[in-house]
């Protein structure tokens with residue numbers, strides 16, 4: 001990976017910024033059309049934006065960023081790009097980088113900004129060559145520096161911050177399973193959290209796999225209680241400031257998940273003013 005070596009040696013924000021800028025070159029020159037694309041304008045689906053949605057999903061480990069971002073990406077026709085998935089893809093290759101990454105990830109720490117920018121740039125370049133435009137970023141930016149560099153190179157329209165009780169987050173992470181064959185994610189946890197200290201009670205049904213996936217389920221090595229707790233600590237320390245970064249820009253939409261997917265999905269669409277959009281999409285499908 002020549003680009004990675006280049007980045008790791010003279011580690012500077014300008015080189016990472018350059019790399020990402022190149023990947024995002026098609027979108028940077030375009031004037032933002034926030035009002036015509038996001039929740040500020042419920043009729044955006046009738047207008048013709050000159051570029052596609054550029055959204056970010058924030059939230060603690062286990063909150064469901066991947067689930068909701070991937071559903072929205074299908075609805076909006078933009079790629080869902082999860083830096084955690086990019087890291088795991090890299091982990092599945094053998095080699096020194098993979099060994100270095102697995103040590104970091106399995107301790108619940110963050111991978112260096114340089115490695116993340118390199119993985120993300122490579123993914124964006126590959127998408128661009130296939131004609132992709134727009135994105136829903138999931139798990140990125142996770143540090144203020146990542147947010148600042150992203151800001152230098154492109155315009156983010158909307159940042160959705162998903163929120164859930166911390167005890168439920170841990171239970172959800174411990175219940176996560178992935179089918180080693182098809183790659184789909186499931187959750188075997190059946191959550192019934194009682195109301196306490198002003199927090200409302202919450203139930204979530206498990207998301208069970210179909211029979212052909214059942215025997216192929218694996219658990220992420222970083223989904224152990226100890227590592228999940230460390231990831232939560234790291235989130236509060238390094239990633240929570242990113243929420244304020246976007247709040248100050250007036251781009252943050254907070255969304256408290258009311259329950260499992262079936263309960264939360266329609267409410268999220270409503271909060272995004274996309275409920276009507278889903279009806280229109282299914283009518284033409």
Ligand SMILES: Nc1ncnc2c1ncn2[C@@H]1O[C@H](COP(=O)(O)OP(=O)(O)O)[C@@H](O)[C@H]1O
Pocket residue numbers: 060061062083084085087104105108109110111112113116138139140141142143146222231
């Ligand atoms: N933007 C990022 N910056 C640094 N490290 C990242 C980033 N995205 C993913 N990672 C690494 O990949 C791991 C898994 O990420 P992810 O699947 O997003 O986990 P989570 O379930 O904690 O949100 C993280 O714990 C971290 O080590």
